[in-house]
Amino acid sequence: MAELYCKMTAEQLKTEQKELFARYNKFKAKGLKLDMSRGKPGADQLDLSNGLNEVNDYIADGVDLRNYGMLDGIPSCKKLFADLMGVQPENVIVGPNASLTLMFDYISQCVTHGAGDKPWCSLPEVKFLCPVPGYDRHFTILEYFGIKMVNIEMKEDGPDIDAVEEHIKDEAVKGMFCVPKYSNPQGITYSDETVRRIAALKPAAKDFRIIWDNAYCIHDLDDNGDELLNIFDILSQYGNEDMVIEVCSTSKITFPGAGVSAIIASDNNIASIKKRLNAQTISYDKMNQHRHVEFFGDAEGVRAHMKKHAKILKPKFDMVLEHFNAELSGRGIAEWITPKGGYFISLNVMDGCAKRVGELCKDAGVTLTTVGATYPYNNDKKDSNIRIAPSFPPVEELNLAAELLCICVRLACIEKLLG
């Protein structure tokens, strides 16, 4: 039975530290080079989609896929995404290989042209609400455009909506980033109540936009996945159809670097996005859209495919969590949530210890997501949050990496307690 570190004497902690250092040094001697930094699928997951490349027909949906045209995507691919996301095809634009680009480009459009009101670049200040911990690449977009980020604490059923409701009284607050299902990094799925309260928001800014990054919409780890209320089913009840811009992609369904993305929005927003796209491109890659349609057939085909990913991913998540349970629980030094899907496990260690854990891991050859990156401006004030990405390393390597991580967490906390 593990003992609470805070209850241990300095002598006891030093004994513990000595044992842990012995284990740590053994790891170090192995000269490991393991990467748990990013939510990258492993090579075995990528192999699941190699059939994508077998398509050889060039005419589909009545057009030559190789040639120019079809700004918003081929109808069959729009339908595939519409069926998956529970919306109408006319509210879908199929995009490039990264939904990140769709989000960046939409924010850029708001900066230069606004979202129905003045261009954001003409305003003295623009702020966005950022549930924390959150996805570093969202923060990077906002920071690039000089949009001020306001932290919103994540609760166990989504962002703190009381705080959101308070902040949106400020007209400079123009939007919020959300990962509503299997949030990055905590793996939290917003409750129906949270989604309803978000759909019902009455922001002071009439051009308030929620970027609903549904990156993990069908990314369950087993048959017992979370259900997310479809926000587009309820927005109209509150007259808020234009408030939400949803994105998703096949990055973690087929190939991260060569998938297709989609943006889902109201008629008004689709029109304004198309107006921009008409200047920005002639069409996205229809060949790749068709490859995906042919490979999956329909939305059911995509869901069946996701079960294959789950089979590969679940043991990896389980392994990390087993190590956490074995080495970290009961010591009062770390907390985590067991996610039912997504790509991450979020670990909160004793305040002031996260960066040190990152250093210790790095020195022993294990790369974590840059500690602090889960907060805007890289500023995790408590220095507590660590994002674990278990997907990429093969399972044997992950076993080593997770054990090492636990050793480093314990060592960092002991150092802190010994002062």
Add this chain to the structure above:
Amino acid sequence: MAELYCKMTAEQLKTEQKELFARYNKFKAKGLKLDMSRGKPGADQLDLSNGLNEVNDYIADGVDLRNYGMLDGIPSCKKLFADLMGVQPENVIVGPNASLTLMFDYISQCVTHGAGDKPWCSLPEVKFLCPVPGYDRHFTILEYFGIKMVNIEMKEDGPDIDAVEEHIKDEAVKGMFCVPKYSNPQGITYSDETVRRIAALKPAAKDFRIIWDNAYCIHDLDDNGDELLNIFDILSQYGNEDMVIEVCSTSKITFPGAGVSAIIASDNNIASIKKRLNAQTISYDKMNQHRHVEFFGDAEGVRAHMKKHAKILKPKFDMVLEHFNAELSGRGIAEWITPKGGYFISLNVMDGCAKRVGELCKDAGVTLTTVGATYPYNNDKKDSNIRIAPSFPPVEELNLAAELLCICVRLACIEKLLG
């Protein structure tokens, strides 16, 4: 021997008109539906690149092409473009399927972040120089961002540089769009002298940027193609390395909708573009980059491939020009340049007649590029320029379309002369 229309009597013109209308009505009765509007390759051209789809290896340049990463493109593809364009790989970023997107995104970056000076959105006015006639999609980008377009007349060896030198004394003039080889629509290649004078410009705006859209860099119609001086070879002589942003793509080499593009720029500009890209995407489609590298092997492979395109395109250009020579020359109603490459023939008809030619063609089932679109704001003050895109229709259809076009030109001019 054709007679000058302006020398003919009203009676003679009416007789001519009657004959032409008889021919016109015969065409109309055929119920044609022919498209000469856009520079789209024909299906036989697209077939040349079907081998692209045969690649099945997923590891190249030491990375898994399917996964995330490599923001600026795989090294082998960067090298392919570098060799083609005569620059160093480190000055190349491989982009998405459309160089149009690279141009739009770069201008957008200048609007929100500037090009070394203040963001353009913070300035009271931003102007761009536009050689005319020019490419409508360039104008669409500028119009989208509210950048004021200033016409610069095209001469036979490129834009009127005297006028350019005058306009750039105005600090609000921030840039210029150029299609330096086989210009769209005239097919003019800038002379060495013109390229040198452009490279030597000393604009009042320190953040002046020339978008060097080298869309037709290797798109000769036969072995007797034009040579364009490589502007990146001489910019440093004038301390102007940062003044030019070059783009190109395989849109008219492989598949217009599923090719790869590249942006070529100085070290400084590459760094600022990468800074933006780091927020905008994780990587472009490396699978597609690799398909292109495998398909071509090297720059010589691309050049050999272009000869196959030329074999298909040359007879189409010749056919249109034969009709022009047979029906339009000697009548004093139209002028054109015989291009050695590119995708267009630019036809200047008698002032005030171009729109009418478009209408007559449309009524008989032949779609031309929207008349006027070759000028900013769709404003061809002389109503004279028509862009002909002979690439898309099969040669038998093109034969009909070109004959009809000539009839329409003659009819419109007669109408005008008869008042």
